[in-house]
Amino acid sequence: MLSHILPIRLRMDVFVYGLLLLTLSKCVVSKSPHIVFIVADDLGWNDVGFRNPDIISPNIDYLAKNGMILNNSYVQPVCTPSRNAFLSGFYPFKSGLQNMVILPQAPSCAPLNRTFLPQKLKELGYATHIIGKWHLGMCKWECTPTYRGFDTFYGYYNGAEDYYNYTILNGTDFHDNKEPMRPNEYSTYAYARRADKVITQHNKSQPMFLYLPFQSVHEPIEVPKIYENMYEDIKNDGRRKFSGMVTALDDAIGNVTDSLKRNGMFEDTLIIFTSDNGGMPSYSGNNYPLRGSKATVYEGGTRASSFVYGLGLQKPNTVFDGMIHAVDWMPTILSAAGGGQVSGIDGLNMWPSISEGVPSSLRSEFIYNLDDSLVPIMGRAAIRMGDFKLIEGFAGAFNDWYPVPETEEDAKIDEPKVDYYQLYNLRDDPNERNNLHTKEHRMLKKMKERLEEYRKYIVPPVTEKADPASDPNNYNGYWTPGWC
Incomplete structure (x- = not known):
């Protein structure tokens, strides 16, 4: 054999070289995944095809059924609190964000003394991008995405914008990084197009974190006719349009996965999908058979349609019944990215359980909401x-x-x-x-x-008192930071 005729020194060199190759191979296998974190807005429990056959969502259904459906994934009752929980790992009542959402005119934002998920991911070498809805405050630049860990931002700061002209109240709300602008197309088209650009231009040797908080399917109920026509059998006008909005969202997600495939990144990507809260029946969302809706602490407002798909899952094609809460996504994503534990937050690292498909008792308790103000809008x-x-x-x-x-x-x-x-x-x-x-x-x-x-840990709610300095007329008709 070769080892019998090689000198001892050379045999040692071969051994060391073999160990080096083995180490390198392990690095390749365990390299940090690209991570795409998709958030649907106001999507109800019964608003996805893998639960409701009347909904056309083949891309979502494929990822859910071939990944891992999270059957007990919980979020906050409305937009801002959930997004803060996703990115900070803290319950909203510890951040003053327990009493509804941050309004466009409010001189408030998510606490600036908290480290956000993309900031931690950048420490691990990730490129970080956000496309879509922020809704965590914008009165000063320090509140906005590119100051909170994101390399790029393409989207809007507030909520409930028009899907075509991107206006809310008396101003336009859209920025490309810090530059005010307005896309000339329906929002799912614009976001999918920008996602393709980000993915195509990405340095493939670097891990990528793409946060995709879509506008869909939040009101106003607007959708191109081509999608509405897919549901001609639905007689309720709002529900027909809303269902079309879900399919438009699904198409955008399909375009993002296609872009990942074209660029050779799909097999190295972990995709996470969740709604930010339940559907709103008054705007055609549906959570049946769960009770309640968005803006309630019932299951219909807080139990999210959610799944994970892709790199790192050892047991795909399964349903995970363990509890996971919105605050858990920060430490869970960091763990999937190869990072260590995060101390001092409410979130728990659920990645070992999810990746291995093993039920866990780690998360056995959580707070839906805690609000002792005079008007606890989304549940006391x-x-x-x-x-x-x-x-x-x-x-x-x-x-x-x-x-x-x-x-x-x-x-x-x-x-x-x-x-x-x-x-x-x-x-x-x-x-x-x-x-x-x-x-x-x-x-x-x-x-x-x-x-x-x-x-004992409640922080008083942030102020929602309108500040006239926020008026978009002061900024050429755009909602723009820099006034608080």
Whole structure:
């Protein structure tokens, strides 16, 4: 054999060289993945094809079914709090963001003393990009994406923009990095086109983080006729257009995955998909059979359609029933990227469980919301502990169960009266129909005491008082930072 005739020194050199090759091969296998983090806006539990066959979403369905569907993935009841949780790893009530969303005229933003996910990813060598909706404050430049860890930004700062002219209230809201501009096409087309540009121009030897918080399917309910025509059998006008919006979103996601494939990056990419909150029945979103809607702490407002697909999943084609919360995405993504633990945050690293497809008891408790202000718009207080969920006081404006509307009359919203305390066993009663608060006295007491522990960490809500300095007329008709 070769080892019998080589000198000892040369045999040692061959051995060392072999170890080097083995080490390099392991580095190649375990290299940091490209990560695409997709957020759909106001997408309901029943608004995706892999749950509702009436919805046309082949790209979403393929990724979900061939990846891992996260069956117990939770978010906040509305936009701003969820986005803050995704990027910071902190509960909104610890950031002053527990009482609805940051309005365009408000001199507020997500706390600047918190390190955001893209800042940590840049420490790991990632290129970082955001395309779409920010909604974490924009009164000064320091609040905006390119000051919070993103290399590039293409999108809008606020919420509820028009899908064609990108206006909200009395101004246009769109920027390419710091430059105000306005795309000349429907937003899913514009975002997919920019994503293709970012992916194509990316240095393939560097890991990429692409955050894609789409505008879709938030109101206003607007969609090109070609998509609406795919649902001619739906008689309810709003639901027909809304369904078309889901398909437009799905097409954009398909275009992004096609771009990854053309550029030889798809097999090295981890794709994460989630809604930021539940659907809004009054704007044709649907969460049935879950109870409630967006802006409530019921399951319909907080249990998100979510999945992961791609590099790092050892058990694809599965459903993961472990709990994961919006605050967990920051440490989970960092772990998938090869980073270490993040201390001092509320989020937990769920990547070992998700990647291995192994149920975990790591996340057994979380806060849906905690807001002791005079007007707790999206629910005063709710906590999950194991199988049990406690709602204390106001749960949100939409308390019912809302099937998919078939006619305009079916879209009418009724709001039943409820008890001050609502206690549910979600394992036995996932649709929150059987209030146990008069039966489970010990559990009620335990959960009330735990809520009081969390209350020690409440930060007062940020101000939403409109500042006249924000007026877009001061900035050539654009919502622009620099006035607070």
